Amino acid sequence: MKQKFNIIKSTCVPLPLENVDTDQIIPARFLKATTKDEKFYGDNLFCDWRFNADGTPNAGFVLNNPLYGGEILVAGKNFGSGSSREHAAWAIAGYGFKVVISSFFADIHKNNELNNFVLPVVVSEAFLAELFDSIAKDPATEVTVDVPAQTVTNMATGHSEHFDINGYKKYCLMNALDDIDFLLQSKDKIEAWEKANA
Amino acid sequence: MNTLFDKIWDRHVVQQVEDGPVQVYIDRLYCHEVTSPQAFDGMRERGIKCLRPDKIFCMPDHNTPTHDQDKPIADPVSKQQVDALAANAAEFGLTHFGMMDPRNGIIHVVGPERGLSLPGMTIVCGDSHTSTHGAVGAVAFGIGTSEVEMVLASQCILQQKPKSMRISVEGKLGKGVTAKDVALYIMSKMTTSGATGYFVEYAGSAIRSLSMEGRLTLSNLSIEMGARGGFIAPDEVTFEYLKGREYAPKGEAWDKAVEEWKTLKSGDDAVFDKEILFKAEDIEPMVTYGTNPGMGMGISSTIPAVEDIPESGRESFSRALDYMQFAPGDSLKGKKVDYVFCGSCTNGRIEDFRAFASIAGGRKKADWVTAWLVPGSWMVKKQIEDEGLDKVLAAAGFEIRQPGCSACLAMNDDKIPAGKLAVSTSNRNFQGRQGPGSRTVLASPLMAAAAAVTGYITDPRTLL
Numbered sequence: 143m144k145q146k147f148n149i150i151k152s153t154c155v156p157l158p159l160e161n162v163d164t165d166q167i168i169p170a171r172f173l174k175a176t177t178k179d180e181k182f183y184g185d186n187l188f189c190d191w192r193f194n195a196d197g198t199p200n201a202g203f204v205l206n207n208p209l210y211g212g213e214i215l216v217a218g219k220n221f222g223s224g225s226s227r228e229h230a231a232w233a234i235a236g237y238g239f240k241v242v243i244s245s246f247f248a249d250i251h252k253n254n255e256l257n258n259f260v261l262p263v264v265v266s267e268a269f270l271a272e273l274f275d276s277i278a279k280d281p282a283t284e285v286t287v288d289v290p291a292q293t294v295t296n297m298a299t300g301h302s303e304h305f306d307i308n309g310y311k312k313y314c315l316m317n318a319l320d321d322i323d324f325l326l327q328s329k330d331k332i333e334a335w336e337k338a339n340a
Numbered sequence: 341m342n343t344l345f346d347k348i349w350d351r352h353v354v355q356q357v358e359d360g361p362v363q364v365y366i367d368r369l370y371c372h373e374v375t376s377p378q379a380f381d382g383m384r385e386r387g388i389k390c391l392r393p394d395k396i397f398c399m400p401d402h403n404t405p406t407h408d409q410d411k412p413i414a415d416p417v418s419k420q421q422v423d424a425l426a427a428n429a430a431e432f433g434l435t436h437f438g439m440m441d442p443r444n445g446i447i448h449v450v451g452p453e454r455g456l457s458l459p460g461m462t463i464v465c466g467d468s469h470t471s472t473h474g475a476v477g478a479v480a481f482g483i484g485t486s487e488v489e490m491v492l493a494s495q496c497i498l499q500q501k502p503k504s505m506r507i508s509v510e511g512k513l514g515k516g517v518t519a520k521d522v523a524l525y526i527m528s529k530m531t532t533s534g535a536t537g538y539f540v541e542y543a544g545s546a547i548r549s550l551s552m553e554g555r556l557t558l559s560n561l562s563i564e565m566g567a568r569g570g571f572i573a574p575d576e577v578t579f580e581y582l583k584g585r586e587y588a589p590k591g592e593a594w595d596k597a598v599e600e601w602k603t604l605k606s607g608d609d610a611v612f613d614k615e616i617l618f619k620a621e622d623i624e625p626m627v628t629y630g631t632n633p634g635m636g637m638g639i640s641s642t643i644p645a646v647e648d649i650p651e652s653g654r655e656s657f658s659r660a661l662d663y664m665q666f667a668p669g670d671s672l673k674g675k676k677v678d679y680v681f682c683g684s685c686t687n688g689r690i691e692d693f694r695a696f697a698s699i700a701g702g703r704k705k706a707d708w709v710t711a712w713l714v715p716g717s718w719m720v721k722k723q724i725e726d727e728g729l730d731k732v733l734a735a736a737g738f739e740i741r742q743p744g745c746s747a748c749l750a751m752n753d754d755k756i757p758a759g760k761l762a763v764s765t766s767n768r769n770f771q772g773r774q775g776p777g778s779r780t781v782l783a784s785p786l787m788a789a790a791a792a793v794t795g796y797i798t799d800p801r802t803l804l
Contacts, residue, residue: 160656161532161632165770170749174417176377176424190772220533226468228484249536249568250468250482257486310360325494332496335354335365
C-alpha cells in the first residue's frame with residue numbers, strides 16, 4: 143500500500159532463522175488469487191509454520207506468541223530467497239509490517255518489498271545478533287528506523303547503524319510515489335532509445 | 341569492465357536515474373498466469389495500454405493439469421487464473437499460447453525452443469527461473485509483479501546494475517555427470533546466497549562442452565545461489581540450436597544476426613567483481629539432503645555433522661534435517677523412495693527424457709514408486725513420441741503426461757503427499773514445495789531414473 147515513510151518506532155517480531163525462502167513466507171497454494179488483497183495474503187503469512195495441519199495456531203511459532211508484536215520483522219540472514227512471488231511482500235505488508243530488518247536480503251524479494259512500501263533495512267551481523275539478544279531479554283524492546291537520516295537504532299542498547307537506500311527510492315518512500323509513475327514520464331527517452339537501437 | 345554482461349546491459353540503458361537505479365530497456369517480457377493478473381489490474385486502474393505489445397508473450401503453465409488438458413480445468417481457482425491470463429492478453433493485444441496450443445508449455449522451455457529468446461537480448465518474467473534464458477547468451481532475470489507492470493507499461497524496468505561474477509568449470513565431466521550435477525555442485529559450494537547481488541557468466545571447457553539443453557539447466561539454477569541471472573556467451577552450439585526456430589531471424593537477417601552474436605563475448609581484458617574456478621573432475625552425481633538447493637552433496641558423500649555448520653546456521657540446518665527425516669552422517673544411498681518427478685523448467689527438455697530413458701529403458705519401475713514424467717512443452721512431448729521414447733518408457737511402466745510446471749511447485753493436482761520422499765529433477769527442495777509436508781531430493785534425470793527403477797536412491801553410474 144502506498145504510504146509515506148518517515149520515522150518508525152516499534153517493537154519487533156523476531157525470526158532468528160537463516161535462508162527463509164518465499165515459499166515459507168507464502169506457500170504456492172495461496173498464489174492462485176488474481177487480486178492484490180493484502181489482508182488475504184497477510185492472514186496466510188508463514189502459513190505452514192504458523193498453523194498446524196488442522197488449521198489451529200501453532201503455539202510455538204512467534205506470530206502466535208502474544209509477547210511479540212509490532213511493525214518491524216527481524217529476520218536471519220538471506221531473507222526472502224527463492225521464488226520471485228511478490229505475494230510474499232504483499233503478505234508481509236498485509237500482516238502489518240512496515241520494516242524488515244536482516245543482515246542480508248535476496249535481491250528480487252528486496253525489490254518487491256520496496257515496491258510495496260515495506261522497507262528492507264540491512265544491518266551488520268553484529269547489530270542483528272545484538273538485536274535478537276535484546277528482544278529475547280525483553281520483548282518490549284523498541285527499534286527506531288529513521289528514514290530521512292537513514293539510521294536504525296536498537297533502543298535497548300542505544301546502538302545505532304546507518305543503512306543504505308538510494309536517493310531516488312528514499313524520495314519515493316517518503317512521498318508515496320512508485321516506479322511506474324516515474325517510468326510513464328520517460329516516454330520520450332524510451333522512444334529515443336528505440337530509434338537509436340532500431 | 342568489458343564483460344559480456346556490461347556489453348548487453350550498457351546497450352540497454354535508457355537513462356541513469358539521478359542518485360538512483362538505471363532505466364533498462366527490455367526486449368522480451370514473458371507473462372504466466374500466476375504473477376501477472378495484479379499487474380494487468382494495475383494497468384487498468386491507471387487507464388493505460390502496453391507500450392510495446394509485440395514484445396510480450398503470455399502462456400499459462402503453473403496451474404495447468406498434466407492430463408485431460410482438452411477439458412476445462414477442474415479446480416475453479418486454477419481455472420480462473422488461467423482464464424484471466426487469456427482475457428488479459430486479448431484485452432491488451434498480446435500474443436497468448438493457451439492450453440492445447442501446440443506452442444504451449446513451461447514459459448522457460450517455450451521461449452528458447454520457439455526462438456523467442458535470442459543472444460544479446462534483455463529478457464524478464466515474473467518468475468525467478470527466468471535466468472534459464474541466459475543459456476542463449478541473453479541477460480535474463482526474474483522480477484516481481486510490480487516490475488511486470490512497469491514493463492507492460494513502459495517496456496522498461498528500474499534496476500540497480502548488479503555486480504559481475506565469472507564461474508569457470510574446467511576439465512572433462514565424468515560418466516553420469518550432467519549439467520544438473522554441475523549446477524547442484526556449484527550451489528553446494530556457493531550456498532543459497534553466495535551469488536546474491538551478482539550476474540554470473542559461466543565459462544570454461546566443461547561449460548562449453550554442454551549441449552543447449554544442459555546450458556538451459558545450468559542457467560536455470562543460477563537463482564538458487566541468489567544470482568539474479570546466469571548466462572553463457574553464445575557460440576556455434578547456440579547458433580545451431582536456434583537456427584530455423586519459429587521466431588528466430590531467417591535468411592539474410594539470420595546471417596546478419598549471427599555475425600553480431602559472434603561479437604557477444606567478454607573481452608580478454610574483462611574484469612569481473614568476482615572470479616571462481618571449479619574442476620570438472622571434482623563433480624560426481626549430486627543429491628540434496630536439506631531444504632534449500634545449496635544443501636547438496638555427491639552421491640558418495642555423507643550429510644555433514646552439526647559442528648561443521650557455522651553457528652548462526654545450525655538451527656536452520658537442524659530444522660532442515662528434522663524435516664527431511666535424515667541425520668548428520670547419513671548417506672542418501674539406499675533411502676527408500678516414494679515418488680519420482682522428471683520435468684520442470686530445469687529438466688523438462690528432450691535431452692532429459694533421453695537420459696531418463698537411457699536408464700529406465702529395458703528395466704521396470706519399482707512397484708512402490710509413483711513416477712510423474714512431465715515434458716516441459718508440447719514440442720518436447722512430440723519429440724519424445726517422434727523418437728519412440730514414450731514406447732520405451734511405457735514398456736518400463738512409465739507414462740508421459742501433458743506439459744506444465746506440475747509437481748515442481750504443486751499448484752495443480754500433482755502434489756507429493758505429506759511425509760513422502762520424492763526424487764525430483766526440479767529446482768527447489770523447500771519445505772512443502774511439492775505439496776505440504778513433502779520431502780524432496782533434487783537430482784539429475786539419471787539419478788531420478790535410477791531411483792524409479794530400483795525404488796531406492798542409487799548411484800546412477802552403477803546402471804549405465
